[in-house]
Amino acid sequence: MALMRSTPGGPRRSIPWLIYHAGAMAAFMYILLQAAQTLTKDMGAAVQERQSARSRSELQVQANTGQDRHSLWTPSPERDAKDPELAAFLRKVAINNEVLMAVSNINYARKGGMLDMWIQNVLRAGVKNAMVLALDDETKKNAEEMGMAAFRMQLEIPKAQQGNGDNHAVSAMKFRILSHFLELGYSVFLSDVDIITLQNPFGFLARDSDVESMSDGWDAATAYGYNDVLDDEEMGWARYAHSMRVFVFNSGLFYIRATQASMDLLNKVIHRVETENGWDQALFNECIFFPSHPGYKDPSVTRRVLDFELFMNSKTLFKFLRYSGQKYIDHRPVMIHVNYHSNKFERMGAVVKRYVDGDLKALDDFPVRS
Numbered sequence: 001m002a003l004m005r006s007t008p009g010g011p012r013r014s015i016p017w018l019i020y021h022a023g024a025m026a027a028f029m030y031i032l033l034q035a036a037q038t039l040t041k042d043m044g045a046a047v048q049e050r051q052s053a054r055s056r057s058e059l060q061v062q063a064n065t066g067q068d069r070h071s072l073w074t075p076s077p078e079r080d081a082k083d084p085e086l087a088a089f090l091r092k093v094a095i096n097n098e099v100l101m102a103v104s105n106i107n108y109a110r111k112g113g114m115l116d117m118w119i120q121n122v123l124r125a126g127v128k129n130a131m132v133l134a135l136d137d138e139t140k141k142n143a144e145e146m147g148m149a150a151f152r153m154q155l156e157i158p159k160a161q162q163g164n165g166d167n168h169a170v171s172a173m174k175f176r177i178l179s180h181f182l183e184l185g186y187s188v189f190l191s192d193v194d195i196i197t198l199q200n201p202f203g204f205l206a207r208d209s210d211v212e213s214m215s216d217g218w219d220a221a222t223a224y225g226y227n228d229v230l231d232d233e234e235m236g237w238a239r240y241a242h243s244m245r246v247f248v249f250n251s252g253l254f255y256i257r258a259t260q261a262s263m264d265l266l267n268k269v270i271h272r273v274e275t276e277n278g279w280d281q282a283l284f285n286e287c288i289f290f291p292s293h294p295g296y297k298d299p300s301v302t303r304r305v306l307d308f309e310l311f312m313n314s315k316t317l318f319k320f321l322r323y324s325g326q327k328y329i330d331h332r333p334v335m336i337h338v339n340y341h342s343n344k345f346e347r348m349g350a351v352v353k354r355y356v357d358g359d360l361k362a363l364d365d366f367p368v369r370s
Contacts, residue, residue: 070210070302073258075185086151087184093149095129097258098202099181100189102132103174108193109139117348118193119146124356125197133177135170153177171251172273172280179266182258192252192337194344196351199334201311205255209304210262211288213254214311214337217247218320223308249288249303251281253311253337264299309333314347315340318370322363329360 073079074097080087093099102118109115115132122130132150134140143150155173174190181188189201205212217223225246232239256262265287272283292298308316312333318341322328336351338344353362 069261069264069300070259072187073182073185073260079183079185082183083180086153086180089149089151090181090184090186093129093131094186095202097185098129098187098189100127100130100191100197100201101181102130102191102193103135103170103177104132104139104143104193105135105170106138106142109134109142111142114193114345114348115139115143116146117345117352118191118195118197119143119148121197121352121356123147125200127197127200127202129202135173153180174251175266175269175273175280175284178256179263179270182256182263182266185258187255187257189255190253191335192339194338194348195253196336196338196348196355197334198332198336198355201255201334204307204310204334206304207257208302209257210259210265210301211249211254211256212304212306213249214252214313214335215247215305215308216250216313216315216339217305217308218313218316219308222247224305246289246305248281248285249305250313250337250339251284252339253306253335255306261299261301265301268299310335312336313340314338317351318347318363318366323369 075087075091090099100122102115104115109132119132130148132139132143132148134143134150134152135155137152140150140152155176171192178188178190189205191197215223223246225244228243228245230241230243232241235241256266268287269280269284272278272287273280276283287299288301288303290296290298292300309321309331310333312321312335314337317333317336321331324331332355336355338347338351341347347366350362350366353359
């Protein structure tokens with residue numbers, strides 16, 4: 001006799017019948033699952049294909065227009081409209097949409113001061129596309145009387161930088177100033193006023209990177225980078241941990257190209273110098289070198305270190321080069337930045353005597369190896 005089973009309110013069913021229908025239902029569910037998986041796979045492939053097509057399209061647009069984050073911006077009527085007065089000034093001063101610029105207030109611009117010396121040597125070196133960004137009317141007047149183009153810009157020192165001393169406070173403002181120039185499609189070689197220019201620096205640029213900067217390093221290793229090894233003896237076999245080190249870019253002498261990546265860098269630096277009580281050079285380098293990590297996206301600029309023997313800091317000159325014998329006699333830097341020493345004006349004058357007047361003993365009165 002066949003086994004029968006009843007369900008409340010329903011007819012009695014045989015167990016084989018139930019097994020048959022359960023199997024049919026399982027088969028049906030398996031078919032539905034396979035169809036769903038196939039549909040999901042097809043939809044995923046379609047989305048991926050659309051994304052790939054969009055990426056290929058974007059790359060094609062970039063190839064046709066050159067518009068990627070590192071493509072050079074150039075002036076245009078649309079860009080000029082962002083700051084017509086500055087745009088009109090730059091059209092007269094710039095050569096190949098580039099300018100050499102110093103930012104100054106009256107503290108450096110008094111007659112016979114550092115700005116005067118900066119201007120004299122820039123003009124002597126034959127730089128035609130140089131200018132002073134004046135933070136007050138007297139600075140603009142003095143620069144123009146020296147024969148240098150000058151543009152007046154009204155800016156306030158960020159609250160976060162107030163109290164840091166005039167030198168650092170003014171230095172922190174230059175990143176916002178630079179953003180105005182880049183937005184108009186002009187690349188800028190930024191120079192502090194404690195720099196002696198001996199040759200036209202535009203002839204020594206590679207122009208293959210968003211930023212090209214003087215280094216605070218004094219030899220090939222410190223300027224261009226080296227493998228630094230930490231010895232942790234307690235780790236036994238794994239005691240040696242490697243890291244990469246490179247001495248910082250100097251925020252007082254660098255060339256920045258008008259690109260989207262450069263603008264992204266400036267915006268990050270501007271935000272930090274205007275909200276943090278930090279040294280602008282340290283913040284500048286952190287934004288350039290620190291990689292993306294959880295919670296942070298770096299601006300991904302391309303960067304190049306300028307030849308440290310051509311774009312020279314004062315440690316390189318006073319501690320090393322002046323004791324190098326024939327090389328000290330023969331070598332001629334492009335620009336010398338008196339950044340490592342506090343008696344800037346005296347050392348700038350000595351640099352002029354050495355390289356303009358040809359006095360090989362001009363540096364002898366300064367402390368040995370310093």
